[in-house]
Amino acid sequence: MSRPLSAPRLEEVADGVLAYVQPDGGWCLNNAGVLVDGGQAALVDTAATERRARALAAAVGQVAKAPPRVVVNTHFHGDHCFGNYLFADEAVIVAHEASRTEMATAGFGLRGLWPGVEWGDIALALPTLTYHDRLTLHVGDLTAELIHPGPAHTITDTVVWLPGQSVLFTGDIVMNGATPFCLMGSVEGSLRAIAHLRSLGARTIVTGHGPVGGPEILDANEAYLLWLRDLAGEGAGAGLTPVELARESDLGDFGELLDSERLVGNLYRAYAEIAGAAPGATLDVAKIFAEMVEHHGRLPSCHA
Numbered sequence: 001m002s003r004p005l006s007a008p009r010l011e012e013v014a015d016g017v018l019a020y021v022q023p024d025g026g027w028c029l030n031n032a033g034v035l036v037d038g039g040q041a042a043l044v045d046t047a048a049t050e051r052r053a054r055a056l057a058a059a060v061g062q063v064a065k066a067p068p069r070v071v072v073n074t075h076f077h078g079d080h081c082f083g084n085y086l087f088a089d090e091a092v093i094v095a096h097e098a099s100r101t102e103m104a105t106a107g108f109g110l111r112g113l114w115p116g117v118e119w120g121d122i123a124l125a126l127p128t129l130t131y132h133d134r135l136t137l138h139v140g141d142l143t144a145e146l147i148h149p150g151p152a153h154t155i156t157d158t159v160v161w162l163p164g165q166s167v168l169f170t171g172d173i174v175m176n177g178a179t180p181f182c183l184m185g186s187v188e189g190s191l192r193a194i195a196h197l198r199s200l201g202a203r204t205i206v207t208g209h210g211p212v213g214g215p216e217i218l219d220a221n222e223a224y225l226l227w228l229r230d231l232a233g234e235g236a237g238a239g240l241t242p243v244e245l246a247r248e249s250d251l252g253d254f255g256e257l258l259d260s261e262r263l264v265g266n267l268y269r270a271y272a273e274i275a276g277a278a279p280g281a282t283l284d285v286a287k288i289f290a291e292m293v294e295h296h297g298r299l300p301s302c303h304a
Contacts, residue, residue, distance in 0.1 A: 005303055008052070010034070010059050011212055013204045014165035016142055018063060020056055022047070025178050025210035026258045028079040028114070028304035033160065033169045033206055034060055034068075038140025042070040043091070044160050044169045045208075046083030048110070048304040050120025053083025070094060070137060072146060073127060074171025074208065075154045076102040078110035079304065084125035094137070096148050097130035099156040113289060114302040149173070149196045151189035153182055153208075155280030161200055168202035174221040176210030178258040183265035183288060186279030187229055194222050210258075224254055228263075232270030242267035243291050261296035264288065 006023040013019050020032040033044030041064035047053040060068060067090040073081045076099045084093050095103070103126055111119050135146040137160075145161045153172040160169040173193050174180065182190050198218050205217050235245035246263045254260070268288050272281060293299055 005029075008055055008059070010063065013206065013212055014162070014167050016140070017162060017165050017167050019206040019212050020059055021211065022052065024258065024303075025175065027300055027302040028110075028117070030079040030172075030208055031206055031210070032056055032080075034063060035139045035142050035144060035162075036064045037142045039065050040140045041066060041068045042072065042137060042139045042144070043068040043087065044072045044206075045074055045080040045171070046071065046087065048079035048082050049118060050083075050122050051118065052304060053086050053122070056083060057086050067091065070139070072137070072144075072158065072160055073099060073103070074158045074160070074169065075099060075156060076106055077154070077172070078106070078108065080171065080208070081125075082108075082110075082119075082122045085123040088125040088128075092129050093125060093127045094129045094131070094135070094146065095127035096156040096158050097132055099154075099158070100127040100130050102154070102156055103127070114299070114304070117302055117304050119304075147196075149193040151186040151279035152193035153180075153190065154185045155189075157185070157193070159197065161202070163200075166201065166203040167206065168197060168200060168204070169206045170197060170208060172208035173197070174205070174207050174217055176205075176207045176213050176217050176220075178209045179254070179260055179262040179266075180221050180224050181259075181262045181265060182225075183262075183269050183283065183285060184280065185269070187225055187232075187266065187270045187273055189279045191222065191225050191229075194218050194225075224257075227254065228266050228270055232267055232274060235267065236271055236274050242271055243295055246295055259300060261292045261300055264292045264295050 016037040018034040028048040073095040137144040
């Protein structure tokens with residue numbers, strides 16, 4: 001059964017800092033951020049489809065006097081960057097240095113997972129400015145720190161931290177109300193990244209998916225990942241495959257999170273790390289996604 005979805009909305013979370021929230025936060029329904037001050041604007045992430053990217057651009061136009069001069073991509077997944085092309089003529093696109101390569105390599109592969117989605121006439125617009133560890137962005141009097149916290153959701157994640165407003169945009173390192181997903185990153189790295197993000201002391205957290213919240217989001221994601229790590233250790237010790245383990249596992253309260261089928265992919269990553277693989281070591285994502293679909297009983301819903 002399809003989930004009823006609310007329209008995307010802009011929420012002002014601090015002076016000049018807005019979250020663009022796309023309910024319900026499931027597959028490809030990502031959040032973005034808008035920074036506006038002194039007649040300048042910057043954007044944190046875009047959207048998956050032409051229709052949704054144009055809606056984001058229209059929303060930005062309601063609060064900014066000029067198009068964004070900077071677009072920050074928190075990582076290379078298409079729901080966060082396919083809409084780059086709508087802003088590329090006016091904006092510098094910024095991401096972690098290896099994210100540009102990942103984005104070029106991935107191309108429009110995401111579309112193949114959900115061929116029924118109306119992706120529209122999208123074009124690939126790669127980052128034009130990259131950084132290694134940390135970069136400071138100024139938008140009027142707003143100061144935003146771009147930080148690479150190490151492998152987590154992917155190996156090239158970026159978070160955007162505004163210390164003056166105590167607002168943190170996490171990308172998909174953490175999600176609110178949706179199952180964490182680190183198939184292309186690291187379980188242990190995600191736990192380290194969460195500890196790093198907690199040390200920033202943010203009062204307001206805008207996750208890659210789901211409602212705006214506070215530090216409790218970090219706690220909730222950490223709890224899932226700790227449970228996942230313990231579960232994987234027990235399953236690997238018992239000789240179960242990730243799919244077998246997922247099939248017999250009781251999700252408990254985590255069963256209320258959207259997109260619970262991600263457990264299969266997360267277990268594959270956890271198993272790889274138990275076996276000594278480096279964070280982000282290449283796994284057969286297409287095969288694992290097919291096993292997630294089989295575990296779920298059908299293709300997961302994507303309302304992009």
